[in-house]
Amino acid sequence: MVIEIFSFCVTIFFFIVCRWIYKKAKFDLLTPILITPLLLVVLLLVAHIPYGEYRSGTSIITYFLQPATVAFAVPLYQNFQLLRKNIMEMVVSILSGVFIAIVAAYFIGKLMHLNLTLIKSMVPKSITTPIAMDVSNALGGNPTLTAVFVIITALTGITIGPIVVRMLRIRTPIARGVLFGTSAHSAGTSKAFEFGEVEGAMSSISMIIAAIVTLFFAPYLVPVL
Template identity: 45%
Template sequence: MTFLVAVVSLLGTIAIFYGSKTVYVKFGKAWLTPILITPLVVILILLVTGIPYEMYNAGGHVLSNLLGPATVAFAVPIYKNIGLLKKHALEIIVSITVGSTVAITSSFVLALLIGLNDELTYSIVPRSVTTPIAMDISTMIGGSPTLTAVFVMTTGILGALLAPMLIRACHFNTPSAKGLMLGMGAHGTGTSKAFEFGELEGTFSSLAMVVAALISIVLSTTLFPVFEQLVMNSLLP
């Protein structure tokens, strides 16, 4: 019985994803993005059927395990677009370094201000990095990878929803500006949105997402502990 549920949960999750993707492509509404609709439908099914999450995850974890190979696959867009990366190396590295620094520090300070506990605080810090890398960073700094995945999804969805308005408000006209903003601010979901603007926007977004992941790993293990200590010392009486 458990094996049957595992198989159904795995195939069902894939079917729900592709079904929601079809609906999204047809109607083009940002709130219909598969990354939002798929987990909502899965949650609804589990609540209605009463299937325990542990039983569902017997098959669903296969998809989670694919995050490892997905991390390695990030080398592909860098290799394919190495010429573009070299040509725009300065603007990419500077903008993504600034963006990653602001994302990490602002998340930490915001978490302290609203009084989150340590686990939630360290889980929200890598929220602006693509999921597989963010989960690894979360583990390294003492957070919960599962909670981090939720924060990453929320950040990505909100980023993709707000991106068109920000692009118009800030008068971003070049593919590099649009793509780097979406890749840095909304990672995978933002990259999908960037490709809707154009191939160059999507390419820059892919590069931004990968570079942001690499830079965030370095910042989280070097500068973040120093920043954390400075902030905590300033809060002590």
């Protein structure tokens, strides 16, 4: 029980400290999503804490992941009129992004000569973790590996996304939001909020639609590929 409580407290502490450093430094590679897990891995190895005990202590954090995702609906409600005005453009963009993400992941895996289980684990990498793991399981992939690919995608998205925005001179808040939400799910949405509330709201709905579309269509699209 002591280790479980310690694991919970140290995880929260590391995240808060890393977030403070990130806000001060404004350097994407110092994002808490990357640095916090690295610090925790080092701690577990040095302190010889079994991962099972650590996971038991932090399971409540995982439990609150889904309600936290739902909370993104608040800024969406506040910008509902803007959403309604641009819904068709957003839906077309999101559907295109989902299709490209699935097809690209599948064929990149094929080009790298990965086994089919690994490829299926990669396919839902661009949607939020809980749904991505369900999609992976439905496809016959490995949900644990999928979670890793989701994190890698998130880190890539929040690192490369701002560069893409600058290079392509994407100035429209809606376009920025769709970009981050469709490609980098919840981490991308957090990054979108750094640009503005409208970007964050549009990223929220993009993330949700992308997850739903992937959940329903990936099991039918992947066998065709």
